[in-house]
Amino acid sequence: MEIAGSVGAILAHKGPVVWSIAPDATVFEAIELMADKNVGALPVVENGGLVGIISERDYTRKVILKGKSSKETPVRDIMTLELVTADPGDSVSECMHVMTDKRVRHLPVLEGTKMVGLISIGDLVRRIISAQTATIDNLEKYITGDYPA
Numbered sequence: 001m002e003i004a005g006s007v008g009a010i011l012a013h014k015g016p017v018v019w020s021i022a023p024d025a026t027v028f029e030a031i032e033l034m035a036d037k038n039v040g041a042l043p044v045v046e047n048g049g050l051v052g053i054i055s056e057r058d059y060t061r062k063v064i065l066k067g068k069s070s071k072e073t074p075v076r077d078i079m080t081l082e083l084v085t086a087d088p089g090d091s092v093s094e095c096m097h098v099m100t101d102k103r104v105r106h107l108p109v110l111e112g113t114k115m116v117g118l119i120s121i122g123d124l125v126r127r128i129i130s131a132q133t134a135t136i137d138n139l140e141k142y143i144t145g146d147y148p149a
Contacts, residue, residue, distance in 0.1 A: 005127055007095060007109055008088035011117040018118050020045040021054065023076035027063055030054050030075050041106040043118060044079045050108055050115045052079035057105075085110045086119060092127050095119065 020043045021030045030042055034056065041055035054075050062078035063070050086095050086107040095107060099121055109117040 005092045005131065006088065007086050007090045007119055010119055010123050010127055011088065011109060014123065018043065018115065021075055022046060023051060023074065023079065025075050026071055027059060027073045027075055027078060028070040031059055031070060040120065043108050043115060044075055049113065052081050053083060053106065053108060054079045055106065083108060088116060092124055096124055
């Protein structure tokens with residue numbers, strides 16, 4: 001089943017706010033911001049440009065397991081540099097495939113080189129559930145004769 005909708009539509013629903021962090025900030029500051037904003041990843045932005053992403057996964061694998069100090073380690077030392085990104089015109093299905101294949105949970109959304117948003121696997125799942133619920137409702141109305149002609 002192909003899910004209708006684009007990344008741009010998801011971003012329009014979410015709103016324009018994207019929390020980010022600088023590469024020179026400490027990992028502790030990044031984790032603190034993630035906890036405060038209830039997000040699992042932050043784009044790393046320097047001089048207005050996207051240079052990486054830091055996630056809870058980066059923290060657990062590159063700080064905790066390696067015995068580093070989150071209060072002394074800069075974000076740049078553990079951020080993911082090989083970015084997997086999306087375009088506002090990408091479909092929900094395309095993004096689900098990319099996230100599954102690349103084993104990532106967050107996609108920065110770029111228009112050219114400008115970051116215009118961030119989508120998570122949760123955003124995509126919510127969109128899919130919403131589309132499936134609407135389809136089921138319409139089918140029930142059609143079967144019962146309540147569907148508008």
